[in-house]
Amino acid sequence: MLTSVSGTRRLSGLRTGAAVAMSLAVLGFSGPQVNAQEIEFWSQDYGDLIAWQRTMEEFTDEFEAETGIKVNYEQVNWSVAFNRWLTAAQGGAAPDCADMFWLHSFSAIGGDQYGPMPITEYRDTWPTLEEDFYEGSLQDVNWSGDFYGIPWRGDVRPLIYRTDLAAEAGLEGPPETWDELVEYAKALTERDANGNVTRWGLALGPDNPSQSYVPLYWQAGGDFMTEDGRTATIDNEATRVALSFIRDLVWEHEVLSPDFMERGYSAEGDFLAGQLGMIASTPGPIPPQLAEDYPEMDGKWALGVPAAGPEGRDAYAGSGYFGVLRGTDNVEACVDWISFLSRPENMQRLSEASGNVSPMREVMASDYWSDTEWKEVINDTLEYAHTSQHPSPVWNALVSPEPGAVIYDMVYRAVIQQEDLDTVIAESQERMQAEMDRAFSD
Amino acid sequence: MERKRRWFCFFMVLPAILFTVVLGLIPMFTSLGWSFLEYDLMRVQEHGTPFVGLENYRTVLNDGRFLRSISNTFVMTGLVVVVAIALGLVLAHVMKAEYRGRAIVRVLICAPWFVPPVVAAAIWAWLLNADRSPINSALMDAGIIESNIRFLTDSSTWGPFSIPLLSVTAVRIWNGLPFIVIFILAGMQSIPRDLYEAVDVDGGNLWSKFRHVTLPLLRPILGVLIMLLLITGIGHFEINYIMTGGGPQDMTNVMAVYSYLQAFNFFRFDLASAAGGLILLITAAICFFYIRTQLRNEDR
Numbered sequence: 149m150l151t152s153v154s155g156t157r158r159l160s161g162l163r164t165g166a167a168v169a170m171s172l173a174v175l176g177f178s179g180p181q182v183n184a185q186e187i188e189f190w191s192q193d194y195g196d197l198i199a200w201q202r203t204m205e206e207f208t209d210e211f212e213a214e215t216g217i218k219v220n221y222e223q224v225n226w227s228v229a230f231n232r233w234l235t236a237a238q239g240g241a242a243p244d245c246a247d248m249f250w251l252h253s254f255s256a257i258g259g260d261q262y263g264p265m266p267i268t269e270y271r272d273t274w275p276t277l278e279e280d281f282y283e284g285s286l287q288d289v290n291w292s293g294d295f296y297g298i299p300w301r302g303d304v305r306p307l308i309y310r311t312d313l314a315a316e317a318g319l320e321g322p323p324e325t326w327d328e329l330v331e332y333a334k335a336l337t338e339r340d341a342n343g344n345v346t347r348w349g350l351a352l353g354p355d356n357p358s359q360s361y362v363p364l365y366w367q368a369g370g371d372f373m374t375e376d377g378r379t380a381t382i383d384n385e386a387t388r389v390a391l392s393f394i395r396d397l398v399w400e401h402e403v404l405s406p407d408f409m410e411r412g413y414s415a416e417g418d419f420l421a422g423q424l425g426m427i428a429s430t431p432g433p434i435p436p437q438l439a440e441d442y443p444e445m446d447g448k449w450a451l452g453v454p455a456a457g458p459e460g461r462d463a464y465a466g467s468g469y470f471g472v473l474r475g476t477d478n479v480e481a482c483v484d485w486i487s488f489l490s491r492p493e494n495m496q497r498l499s500e501a502s503g504n505v506s507p508m509r510e511v512m513a514s515d516y517w518s519d520t521e522w523k524e525v526i527n528d529t530l531e532y533a534h535t536s537q538h539p540s541p542v543w544n545a546l547v548s549p550e551p552g553a554v555i556y557d558m559v560y561r562a563v564i565q566q567e568d569l570d571t572v573i574a575e576s577q578e579r580m581q582a583e584m585d586r587a588f589s590d
Numbered sequence: 591m592e593r594k595r596r597w598f599c600f601f602m603v604l605p606a607i608l609f610t611v612v613l614g615l616i617p618m619f620t621s622l623g624w625s626f627l628e629y630d631l632m633r634v635q636e637h638g639t640p641f642v643g644l645e646n647y648r649t650v651l652n653d654g655r656f657l658r659s660i661s662n663t664f665v666m667t668g669l670v671v672v673v674a675i676a677l678g679l680v681l682a683h684v685m686k687a688e689y690r691g692r693a694i695v696r697v698l699i700c701a702p703w704f705v706p707p708v709v710a711a712a713i714w715a716w717l718l719n720a721d722r723s724p725i726n727s728a729l730m731d732a733g734i735i736e737s738n739i740r741f742l743t744d745s746s747t748w749g750p751f752s753i754p755l756l757s758v759t760a761v762r763i764w765n766g767l768p769f770i771v772i773f774i775l776a777g778m779q780s781i782p783r784d785l786y787e788a789v790d791v792d793g794g795n796l797w798s799k800f801r802h803v804t805l806p807l808l809r810p811i812l813g814v815l816i817m818l819l820l821i822t823g824i825g826h827f828e829i830n831y832i833m834t835g836g837g838p839q840d841m842t843n844v845m846a847v848y849s850y851l852q853a854f855n856f857f858r859f860d861l862a863s864a865a866g867g868l869i870l871l872i873t874a875a876i877c878f879f880y881i882r883t884q885l886r887n888e889d890r
Contacts, residue, residue, distance in 0.1 A: 231854070238631070257857070259635025342736045345721070405721070407743040411835040412715045423721065542632055548855040551837055552655060552848075564745075565839070586632045 185217045187478045187485060191247035192229050192468070194301070194502035195436070203501040211488050217481045237263035242473045245482035247300070249468045255291050256541030256587055258474060265474040266294035270483045274298065274490065284535040285507030288467040291539075297471030298490045301504035303432040305353075305363070305464040306529040307452040310336070313347070313425050322452020326367070326393060329428065329455040333403035336425025349403035349425045351415035352394070354434065356549040357408060358556045359536070363429050363464040365390045366534050367457025372546075372580075377539030378588055382558075383577035388569055389458060391562040398563055409560055420445065429454060429464050435522050436503035451525035453532060465533035467507055505530070541587045546580060554580045622870065624863035631857035646864035650848075656865060658840045659848040665750045666830075666844060667823030669759045670766065671816055677763070678770035678815075679808075685775050703768035711832035714761045718742050718833075745838050752841045754834055762829050766822075770815060777811035778804065810887060817880035824873050845869050 189208075194200050201223055208219040222243065224232055233250070236242035237258040248254070254263045271277070277286065285299035307322055309332070314320070317335040333349030340346050353360030365372070370386025373379060397404040407413050416434065418424035420442065430451075438445050454463045470486045472479055488494065492510045499506040499516070505526055506512055512530065517523045537543065546554045558576035561567045625646050627639040650656045685696050702710065717723060718741035729735045744753040785803045794802070827846035830836065836843030836851070845865055853862035 234631075234854070238634075253857075257631045257635070261635065344737050407720060407740065410743045410837055411833065412719050412742050414719075418721070421722075542857075545632075545856045548851075550835055550851050550855050551840060551843070552851050552856065560839075586630055 185215075185481060186220065187217060187245060187476075187481050188220045188222065188243040189245055189482075189485065190222045190224050190232075190243045192224050192226050194504060195433075195440075197223075200501055203497065207489065207494065207497075211485060214488070215484055217484065219485055236473065242475060244476040244478045245470065245472045245485060247468055248297070248471050249466070250537075250544055251288060251296055251469065251471070252291050252537055252539065253541045253544045255296070260474070262474050264291075264296050265472045265476070265479070266291075266296055267472050267479070267483060268295045270479075271295045273483060273487050280492075280509060281507050282509065282530060282533065284465055284533045285467045287535045288537050289469045289471070297469040298486055299467040299469045299507040300489065300495060300498055301468045301502060302507045302530075302533070303464075303466045303468075304505050304526060304529050304533045305429040305431055305454070306435075306525055307426065307428055307454050308419070308430040308434065308449060309426040309452065310419065310422065310424075310448055311450045312448040313422065317425075322450065323426075323455045324452075325456050326458070329426075330397070330401055330403070333397065333426060334401055337403045345402075345405070347423050347425060348405050348418065350397060351404065351408060351418070351424055351427045353429045354416045354427060354431060355414065357559060358547040358549050358553060359464060360408075360429055361390065361394070361555060361559050362536060362547065363454060363462050363534070364393065364457065366462035367454070367460050368393070369457075369459030372543075373538055373540055373584065375539060377541075378584065380577055380580035380584055382580060383573050386459070387558075387573050391559065391569060391573070393457075394559065395563045395566065399566065406564060409556070409564060419449075432505050432526075433503060435526065439520070439522070440503070451522045451529075453525065453529050461532045462534040463529045463532045464536055465530075466536045468504075540584050542583050546583060554583060618870065621863045621866050624859055625867040627860060629858075629860040629863065631859060642860075646860045647867070650861055650864045650868070655840055655843065656845070656848050659836070659843040659845045659865075660868075661750055662755065662840070662842060663824060663826075663844040663846075666755065666759050666762070666842075667820060667826070669756075670762050670823050671819045673759075674763045674767055674770050674819065675812065675815065677767060678774045681767070681771045682774040682778055685771060686778055699771055700768045702765050705765065707765050707828045708832060710761065710765045711829040714757075714764075715742065715833045718757055742834050743838050745841065747841070754838060754841050758830055758833050758842045761833065762823075762826065765829065766819075770819075773811065773815050774808065777808045781807045813883060814880075817876060817883075820876045821873050821880070824876070825869050 191204060204221050204223070208221050212218050232240075233248065233254055234257070237254040239262045242262070248264060251264055257263060274280070281299060282302070285302055289296050289299050309322055313336055314332070317332075319332055319335055323329040323332045329350065335349070336347065337345060337349035338347040351360075352364070362372075365382075365386055368386040368389040370384060370390065371381055373381055394404070398406050398408075405413065408415075415424055415427050419427060435451060438449060454461055470489055472482045472486075476482060489498065490508075492508060495506050495508045496511045496514060496516070498504075499511050506517075511517065512527055517527060536547075540546075548556065550556060551560070554576055557579075558572055561572045562569055624639075626641060626643060628637065628642045628645075629639050630637075681699050685692075685699060705713070717725060720726070720738045720740040720743055723738070723741065725741075726735070726738045729739070740753065741757040742754050746752065781803065785807075786799050789799045789803060792798075825846050826844060827850065830842050830844050831847050831850065834842045836847045846869060849862045849865035849869070852858045852865060
């Protein structure tokens with residue numbers, strides 16, 4: 149009987165304790181951290197959202213089984229990713245480690261308090277980093293002499309064209325040079341009886357006019373800034389060549405829509421609808437998406453290495469990386485987690501699940517990345533990859549796809565409004581320098 | 591008893607007050623405070639946020655792009671007020687009249703209200719796309735036009751007006767019209783029927799009824815409506831941002847879009863706050879007149 153009363157009391161005590169604990173949890177009180185082997189990890193979503201979530205959960209389970217460290221995974225939708233990272237870089241809610249981007253800008257915004265955290269002292273965890281990864285991708289994880297993480301996804305941008313429309317026009321293979329690009333675009337452009345264009349021959353990129361300009365400038369031999377990120381270098385012949393080329397595409401050859409810089413312009417939609425023949429620089433996710441989600445497009449498209457300009461054949465490339473956030477107490481656990489994810493077999497799985505190019509050479513040499521023609525072209529394009537990140541924290545403001553951004557305004561004034569090139573370039577150089585001085589001046 | 595009643599009333603409005611303070615007033619005054627600081631995200635860690643007085647206001651007021659956005663804001667808001675009220679008066683009569691199929695017409699008039707502005711903007715952006723617009727196709731099939739109208743990208747101007755500005759304004763009117771119609775209809779239904787009968791006795795026609803009965807008696811409601819449209823119009827953001835992003839060539843750029851771009855594209859929270867501060871100032875001036883008019887009416 150006594151035992152029974154005692155048991156009842158103990159049960160009642162447990163219930164009360166549980167109720168208090170639950171109430172505290174609901175009210176947001178957290179007790180002392182009992183288990184330090186628990187980390188919070190955010191990643192943006194890629195490819196098939198459910199498949200991506202499942203892949204990441206498989207990784208977290210495997211990692212916990214191997215190390216005992218529990219990874220609390222949170223998926224961040226791309227539509228809100230920029231604002232969440234901007235908030236995190238200013239002291240808002242942040243995880244311990246994450247899939248990140250725009251290292252240079254967010255590092256500058258967060259300074260030594262918030263945002264991306266250097267993990268230079270852990271760099272030896274990856275002793276063969278230079279041999280294992282493409283050089284351009286490593287530029288995206290280093291800033292001001294510090295090492296911030298491991299690149300895991302690449303966005304290398306080849307040319308894409310409609311093979312069915314090209315065949316109708318008597319064209320074969322992708323254009324190899326700017327001259328051929330013009331020739332192809334002319335052949336692919338169609339007009340109705342009134343002279344209205346029913347199919348444009350060429351788009352520079354899918355939606356971001358500033359990013360679309362960047363590879364053309366490189367192909368003309370230009371660099372946007374000095375290596376220390378302090379001096380703008382756009383008042384040069386390469387800018388004149390690139391802007392003149394685009395201006396001619398619009399007004400002389402009439403193969404590029406004069407609306408290509410406006411908000412509603414959608415090259416991707418036009419391409420799918422057969423109202424556009426070619427996109428000079430197409431983001432990495434588009435080819436796998438076409439292959440997976442548009443079976444009706446089978447055999448109607450192909451990729452090519454971007455056409456060579458007067459000075460080169462550079463392809464726009466960017467990367468995302470796994471890094472650690474300032475303020476975490478779990479740096480070592482995060483490094484272990486990143487190290488786990490960066491194993492070749494896991495990088496392979498990440499690449500396959502996301503559809504993203506891998507910055508790891510071994511993955512790109514795998515069967516998966518050579519089993520179709522378009523994947524082989526992506527591999528070829530990697531040889532011309534030019535990182536889009538620049539050594540100035542204001543770079544992303546400079547190439548913002550909105551009116552008011554230096555590059556956007558320069559292209560708009562030179563191409564759409566056809567203002568005097570020298571004046572536009574000189575004023576843009578001045579504006580760009582003023583913007584870059586924001587980050588370094590006293 | 592009276593004290594208890596007061597407490598009860600206080601508790602009833604407390605949640606609304608809390609929401610207004612937390613989600614409205616605190617962000618508003620914080621942002622206003624930022625407009626007097628140097629708050630450049632690229633410099634904030636190194637230089638902090640020093641007080642700069644009115645410097646940010648000077649900077650934005652010397653920016654031709656912002657001045658253009660002020661002009662566009664007033665032109666678009668003015669157009670919305672005039673056209674929406676005029677259409678609202680017509681459609682309120684259509685909704686009030688008795689005829690077969692009135693319910694269907696009422697639903698059709700109210701339909702744009704069911705579409706959130708963000709969705710409406712995306713749909714209209716597609717409908718008005720120069721190369722894909724079904725409106726262009728229909729006009730071309732009917733032989734009315736020979737080349738596509740570039741609704742959102744044509745850069746020809748007539749003074750402050752342009753096709754993109756008129757197109758975006760039209761979408762704003764379309765989306766806000768049901769609210770205006772319902773507002774006016776409610777006012778019209780409160781007008782005593784015998785006043786219209788008196789006009790009939792005097793031999794007046796429809797226009798006389800509208801001019802001498804409807805319009806004078808709707809004046810207080812129209813006053814409120816105009817004030818509300820001015821207040822919401824000055825700070826309008828989403829339809830302009832989604833449809834054109836302020837382009838082409840700033841023809842549809844409004845103050846709120848300018849402010850957003852400064853903060854989230856160019857990392858200048860100080861300039862964005864100064865632009866926001868000017869929106870607040872203009873809106874506050876309108877509110878001041880609105881509240882003063884309301885109080886005067888109550889006194890009468």
